[in-house]
Amino acid sequence: MIKDLFQCSTQGRMTGDERREQILQAAVQLFSQRGFSGTTTKQIALASGVSEAMVFRHFETKDALYDAILDSKRSDDGVHRFPWEENEDLRLAMEAKDDFGVFYNLGLHALTKHHTDESFMRLLFFSALEEHKLAERFFGEFVSKVYEFIGNYISERQKDGAMRELDPKIVVRAYLGMLIHHSLNNILWDKQRRMMDISNEDAAKNFADILLNGIKN
Amino acid sequence: MIKDLFQCSTQGRMTGDERREQILQAAVQLFSQRGFSGTTTKQIALASGVSEAMVFRHFETKDALYDAILDSKRSDDGVHRFPWEENEDLRLAMEAKDDFGVFYNLGLHALTKHHTDESFMRLLFFSALEEHKLAERFFGEFVSKVYEFIGNYISERQKDGAMRELDPKIVVRAYLGMLIHHSLNNILWDKQRRMMDISNEDAAKNFADILLNGIKN
DNA sequence: GCGCCTAAAGTAAGTGCTTACTTACCGTAT
DNA sequence: ATACGGTAAGTAAGCACTTACTTTAGGCGC
Structure with a gap:
């Protein structure tokens, strides 16, 4: 080798x-x-x-x-591997029902991945706009599973009385929105970070904080 | 004519x-x-x-x-006109410091605009990826002003003691993230609304609700 | 080890078609 | 009658893709 x-x-x-x-x-x-x-x-x-x-x-x-x-x-490089399959911290947080741990790790994991595989992100967006099947497949095989998985966690925590009765799908969309939009800003529009320069850790922390306070009971 | x-x-x-x-x-x-x-x-x-x-x-x-x-x-079609310049409800809500009114109307305004000018949205994304100057100019002339304006409103409400001390820019990014990501889903990946079919009003309501509970004092 | 042979890595120079852009010329309304 | 909306038929360069050919690594008999 x-x-x-x-x-x-x-x-x-x-x-x-x-x-x-x-x-x-x-x-x-x-x-x-x-x-x-x-x-x-x-x-x-x-x-x-x-x-x-x-x-x-x-x-x-x-x-x-x-x-x-x-x-x-x-x-090869595990783009389609799910966060909960490769992130130990996230799995432990889920078991412990540590909501902040769950959403923080999920967010950090996503932001880190977007950052290290910027070219794949761009590829995905191009293929979505150009309507090649890459984007469609990624959406069907990956994104929808993420919605399902996080949605299920939220449902569970709603039953526990820890979260308010909002449609879990909307909560997932809100959170993924924060994350993906933030990465998109970094990749496409504000590459020099003139508008906002913040570490992935801080971003994940703030987003998780806003979301969880927004949906807690 | x-x-x-x-x-x-x-x-x-x-x-x-x-x-x-x-x-x-x-x-x-x-x-x-x-x-x-x-x-x-x-x-x-x-x-x-x-x-x-x-x-x-x-x-x-x-x-x-x-x-x-x-x-x-x-x-011609006022793409660059700011929400607060053309939305009376939003302006009234801001004067009254009706936070939900502000964020709901802002969100609904954005989602409606994205929906009616889908082709401009796509154009913007294409130009961002292809690095034509359209996207850059739009970001400099429009997006940054939006950050400033909403950020100022949040700062004000923080001084009033109505909102927690978070970086206003992050709050704006979180909220715009929800809105833009939701529109992006509708335009690019889930055109048939198989994953989530929700009116702009309901989306704006839920997003504003999550955000405001997330940042209130 | 040595040379020979072959499969595969490699190329230069095409093919026909499409591209952005031009030229030289019409038809008609005012 | 002329200015202007309009076109047919280009041009040179660029496109995806091919052909016909050359070079080289490496396995095998000796």
Whole structure:
């Protein structure tokens, strides 16, 4: 594996899988920056350090390349893994019915992920606007599950008498709204953080605080 | 004016201004649906019912057409007019320091506007992703003013002792987050309202309710 | 070890079509 | 009669994708 990386960076020639991966990464970067129709296969080839023909050896069409991104994103870097599956703090807080812990960790987890995978966020938004199926699938496979899961937690806490009787879905939307909108601001409109410069921890803390006071009994 | 409309719909030949406006509208529609690079001048010409040459008689380049949209959006249909300038209920509520009235009306106003000008919303997001200057300008001229204005109201109410000492900017971000994210869901991901089907009034009511309970003293 | 062979990595130079934009020319209302 | 709304038919560059060919890594007989 170390040898692979060594080869990768020093020699011009790579194995098929290495090159495929490299083209894929270049495509992710470019599609996320300029959108699908704003990116040319020539640019992708150039960014991958190969000729255009190589792009088409690895991916039948430009569309197929887009689809391959989707699949790779799902399998390798756990974009589709749910917060409660990989965040121990969150799971413990849920068991303990520590509402602040739940919403704080959930928020921090989301904000951190948005921050570290900015290009995926942009890709998602582009694909939503351009109406590729990436966004649709992500919504169906991931977002709706999040609504369900957090919604269930809220229902439970309502039965406990800890939260007011609001539609859980609306509460989830309100909270995700704070989080996603905040990330969107950071990624799209206020990259220099001129309007607001705040750590993810502070943001998560404040949002959780506002929400929980807003819905507690 | 009635004659203008009559001419417009029945005769092939229009005055220059009429045609210009028609091309502009077609471009708004197409750019908002497919983005700038996803739209061709041929498509715009077709949608306007003229030849491509006419598009270039009225607008020097495709880019100039994009800029013209920006300018027209600003001048004619009041996209840049502030809620508190055109919403009497909101203004009255602010004078009366009726917090729920303020945030409810603000929210309803925003959601209604997003709903009726969906294509402008899409245009804004496209331009933010594609990094055209439309989004940047809108952010500088409109969004930042909204933050300032609502932020000031919150500061005032904090001095009155009616609201907790949270950073007003974060509160604004939280609330705008709920509103914009909700509209975004309706426009981009859940057009059929399968996940949540709720009137703008109910949404504004719930969001205002959550926020105000979240920040009250 | 050594050379040979083959599969696969790689490319230069296309293909036909589409793109943004132009030119040179009409028809008609005033 | 001329100014203006309008078009048909371009142009050069760029697009997704292909073809026909070259280079190289590495397995295998010797």
